Amino acid sequence: MLIQARKKSDVLSSEITLHSVFMRRREFLRAAAATSAAAAIGPFMLSDPAMAGMKLPNVQKTKWTRESLGKDDDLTPLKDVTTYNNFYEFGTGKGDPARKSKDFKTKPWTVVVDGECDKPGRYSFEDLIKPHELQERVYRFRCVEAWSMVIPWVGVPLADIIKRLGPTGNAKYVAFETLVDPAQMPGQKYAILKWPYREGLRMDEAMNPLTLMAVGLYGEELPNQNGAPIRLVTPWKYGFKSIKSIVRISFTEKQPPTSWNMSASREYGFYSNVNPLVNHPRWSQAKERRLGGPTNVFGFVPKRPTLMFNGYEEEVAAMYKGMNLARNY
Amino acid sequence: MTPNNRIRWIAKPAVWVLCLAPLGVLVWRIVNQDLTANPAEFMNRYLGEWALRILWLALAVTPLRIITSWNQAIRFRRLLGLFAFFYVTLHVSSYVVADQCFDWLAIWNDIIKRTYITLGMGALVIxxxxxxxxxxxxxxxxxxxxxxxxxxxxxxxxVCAAIHFIMMRKGFQIEPLIYAGILAALLATRLGPILKKRQAQKLRT
Known part of the structure; x- marks a missing residue:
């Protein structure tokens, strides 16, 4: 069972060791050997209720593991992944989403499916996800602001969900919308963007094996600030394409409008594929800063070259064959 | 204590302390490694925002004199202006050291290609x-x-700094517009006396 009501005997989320701490257990053990056993107990007791979510059961490993990435692609610590977010529904500061989404209600959650498909309707989160196998996908994540992370997502291939929903022959695109609820999402009180946040993919992009509907990270349910309970992940595109807290999936014949493109079409295109050769009008996209990455003598993380399609050229380049990527940015 | 000594020995040191406080907070956060997941960006934004705030304070000295007729206010103008410059220098240093890691070619490309950095550098030169x-x-x-x-x-x-701030934000954001609005008000108060002077000159001729 995917979503479990908490029983009295269950471990409280606050009792679970912080994942970043768990991942560093060897370090702690080494430290313990060097000093005393007692010193090692302390770090294990560390816990932050805001960060420890429910563990997701039966997550299958895939070929997209830490080992499948480069040697300089270590996982970004959970703390960084969950405290440095762009989720303008909760405010424009990087720390706002973590601070202001604590009481965000994601249970129950309904996703409306409509448009050109055989099985439109209102799907509960469970109905949408439960028929599928949960998979772990360790992906690079490249923000349009020239910073990046490596995140172990847990989710379901979007292609699996789409096949079940049965798109008709007219379905050329898939459009997504985020929840609008200014009472819960204080950022929506301001017209930073035109709410709801909208995103979209061409059908072949949506069906690409890389495209994931994420419901978790680091083996646990998605934290609210990362787009709980369900979000898109398209690792070869800039992060803003990976729309969060999805409440609507529509199959359309025409290219759907997308939020950042509506806000500034000169800066953000529909495709928004990671491309070091096509600069953002206000900054270069040739390089990126890997958050939590190796530091230089001054203690700062120097920028590293950005990879074409964020390093997923092999998997996705064929979809854009013959397209002018400078024009279709 | 004479009013003169009050400014010299109490008010001015107080301004020093207040103007150095944001730097103190930053140093505290550096020591505690509390600089978010992106320290380079955090430091740069933090120092830039304080540069703006103190520059605005320096620009508020003359409006304060006009409105309150407290002419002693001018004794704080240079001090505030230099503190604004101090934070601008730290802001730009953090860009050169932490953000670009002395990549002078990238910095030069930024200056000539990115309008908001061009404007920021213009303000720095001035x-x-x-x-x-x-x-x-x-x-x-x-x-x-x-x-x-x-x-x-x-x-x-x-004006360069205000536009620089508006341009570096994404979407429609209110904060930089508030800064621009305050600057407009500070500059507008200066117009009152100038217009009066002109009128007086006209009457005389």
Missing amino acids: LVALALTSWGAMVKRLGGKNWIRLHRGVYIAG
């Missing part, structure tokens, strides 16, 4: 000139009129 000519002897050396003319450059630097 403020360097004003800081270098901020001491008393320079007023004599340049001549009062020339000195005043040069130092009116601070208005251009302020």
Whole structure:
């Protein structure tokens, strides 16, 4: 069972060791050997209720593991992944989403499916996800602001969900919308963007094996600030394409409008594929800063070259064959 | 204590303490490694915002004099202006050291290609000139009129900084517009006396 009501005997989320701490257990053990056993107990007791979510059961490993990435692609610590977010529904500061989404209600959650498909309707989160196998996908994540992370997502291939929903022959695109609820999402009180946040993919992009509907990270349910309970992940595109807290999936014949493109079409295109050769009008996209990455003598993380399609050229380049990527940015 | 001594021994040291406090907070956060997941960006934004705030304070001295007729306020103008310059220098240093890691080619490309950085660098150049000519002897050396003319450059630097701030944000954001609005109000208060003077001159002729 995917979503479990908490029983009295269950471990409280606050009792679970912080994942970043768990991942560093060897370090702690080494430290313990060097000093005393007692010193090692302390770090294990560390816990932050805001960060420890429910563990997701039966997550299958895939070929997209830490080992499948480069040697300089270590996982970004959970703390960084969950405290440095762009989720303008909760405010424009990087720390706002973590601070202001604590009481965000994601249970129950309904996703409306409509448009050109055989099985439109209102799907509960469970109905949408439960028929599928949960998979772990360790992906690079490249923000349009020239910073990046490596995140172990847990989710379901979007292609699996789409096949079940049965798109008709007219379905050329898939459009997504985020929840609008200014009472819960204080950022929506301001017209930073035109709410709801909208995103979209061409059908072949949506069906690409890389495209994931994420419901978790680091083996646990998605934290609210990362787009709980369900979000898109398209690792070869800039992060803003990976729309969060999805409440609507529509199959359309025409290219759907997308939020950042509506806000500034000169800066953000529909495709928004990671491309070091096509600069953002206000900054270069040739390089990126890997958050939590190796530091230089001054203690700062120097920028590293950005990879074409964020390093997923092999998997996705064929979809854009013959397209002018400078024009279709 | 004479009013003169009160300013010298109490008010001015208080301004020093207040203006150094944001730097103190930053140092505290560096020591505690509390700089978010992106320290380079955090430091740069933090220092830039304080540079703006203190520059705005320096630009508020004259409006304060006009509104309250408290002429002693002018004794804080240079101090505030130099503190603004101090934070601008740290802001730019953090860009060069932490953000670009001395990649001078990337910095040069930023300056010539990215309008908001061009504007920011423009403001920096102006403020360097004003800081270098901020001491008393320079007023004599340049001549009062020339000195005043040069130092009116601070208005251009302020406008550049305000646009720089608006341009670097994504989407429609209110905060930089509030800064721009305050700057507009500070500059507008100066117009009152200028217009009055002009009118008086007209009446005389």
